[in-house]
Amino acid sequence: MNPTVKLQTQTFNNVPTLPDSYVWSTTPSESPCLHSIDEKQVPPVVDIGDPSAFSLVRDACEKWGVFQAINHGIPLSLFQETEFEARRLFSLPTEQKQLVARLPEGFTGYGLVRISRNFPKLMWSECFGMIGSPVEHASQLWPQDHAKFWYMRKLVAVMLRSLGLTNEQDTKWFEPKNESDRAKCFLQLNSYPVCPDPDRAMGLAPHTDSSLFTLLYQGGINGLQVYDDGVGWVDVQPVEGALVVNVGDLMHIVSNGRFKSVLHRVVVNNTRHRISTAFFYLPPWDAKVSPLKKLVEFDHLPMYRQVTWKEYVETKSKDLSKALDSIRI
Numbered sequence: 001m002n003p004t005v006k007l008q009t010q011t012f013n014n015v016p017t018l019p020d021s022y023v024w025s026t027t028p029s030e031s032p033c034l035h036s037i038d039e040k041q042v043p044p045v046v047d048i049g050d051p052s053a054f055s056l057v058r059d060a061c062e063k064w065g066v067f068q069a070i071n072h073g074i075p076l077s078l079f080q081e082t083e084f085e086a087r088r089l090f091s092l093p094t095e096q097k098q099l100v101a102r103l104p105e106g107f108t109g110y111g112l113v114r115i116s117r118n119f120p121k122l123m124w125s126e127c128f129g130m131i132g133s134p135v136e137h138a139s140q141l142w143p144q145d146h147a148k149f150w151y152m153r154k155l156v157a158v159m160l161r162s163l164g165l166t167n168e169q170d171t172k173w174f175e176p177k178n179e180s181d182r183a184k185c186f187l188q189l190n191s192y193p194v195c196p197d198p199d200r201a202m203g204l205a206p207h208t209d210s211s212l213f214t215l216l217y218q219g220g221i222n223g224l225q226v227y228d229d230g231v232g233w234v235d236v237q238p239v240e241g242a243l244v245v246n247v248g249d250l251m252h253i254v255s256n257g258r259f260k261s262v263l264h265r266v267v268v269n270n271t272r273h274r275i276s277t278a279f280f281y282l283p284p285w286d287a288k289v290s291p292l293k294k295l296v297e298f299d300h301l302p303m304y305r306q307v308t309w310k311e312y313v314e315t316k317s318k319d320l321s322k323a324l325d326s327i328r329i
């Protein structure tokens with residue numbers, strides 16, 4: 001049994017005060033968050049079905065590295081059902097969740113978020129990871145007709161087109177060489193239980209996602225914050241029907257730094273148990289990722305050397321904040 005996971009879950013259920021191991025020195029009061037109502041100071045909400053979406057997405061990814069997408073074509077009921085099942089899963093007794101505990105180096109199963117090992121303090125959260133997507137099976141069953149199972153296709157297309165990548169040559173680098181090599185989705189259910197002392201706790205420590213991009217459903221409960229150099233921490237308020245789209249490190253590399261991978265964190269609260277569902281859109285394991293030629297021509301010099309996704313994950317698990325810099329030319 002993983003002792004850390006056991007400690008964590010018991011703590012969530014039983015304590016009236018925050019144990020020392022969960023007290024962060026960087027509290028929200030030390031790094032205040034902006035609760036802004038000025039819409040220029042928050043990541044924008046973009047209607048993906050609108051013809052102006054490409055330029056709005058480009059601007060948002062360049063300035064913030066994040067936006068909220070509406071009209072994205074993904075049935076919201078999928079997320080609502082996922083949230084329902086996530087609440088069922090996280091409310092199981094600890095011993096039962098331990099049956100599917102994530103291995104220390106693994107991605108799937110129940111446990112602490114993977115980035116926990118990079119921080120000395122514990123985070124007020126637990127998670128459950130899964131790999132795979134229905135597209136893998138649907139494409140074998142209906143080779144010509146599986147597009148409707150690829151829920152993220154509209155968003156993938158918008159992200160690429162907003163970078164000016166419109167033809168097949170531009171996107172060949174992450175095309176699968178065979179069916180088993182197809183781009184993967186990693187799904188993570190995050191649970192942030194009600195916390196006795198939210199101002200001194202941390203739901204999820206500041207990090208960037210390693211993915212190409214991440215789709216996030218945050219239900220209706222606040223908690224996600226993104227960092228802006230000029231303004232500091234900014235709330236990403238849940239918007240009905242919207243999905244948060246984060247630019248990840250790989251998109252940052254591919255776009256030669258034009259789309260910036262967004263630094264974000266999650267704060268907790270003392271009244272509501274927050275659940276979020278994150279889909280990390282990933283290239284095949286051995287895909288070679290580097291600034292795309294077309295985009296380098298625009299910027300003149302490549303900022304990053306080529307790296308495989310596998311190599312990048314290994315580098316990042318050793319040092320979260322230095323992985324991008326370590327491949328900088």
Ligand SMILES: O=C(O)CCC(=O)C(=O)O
Pocket residue numbers: 188190204209216218223224264266275276278
């Ligand atoms: O719970 C959230 O709002 C964010 C989750 C997140 O950043 C992650 O899973 O990487």
Ligand SMILES: [Fe+2]
Pocket residue numbers: 207208209264
């Ligand atoms: Fe994240």
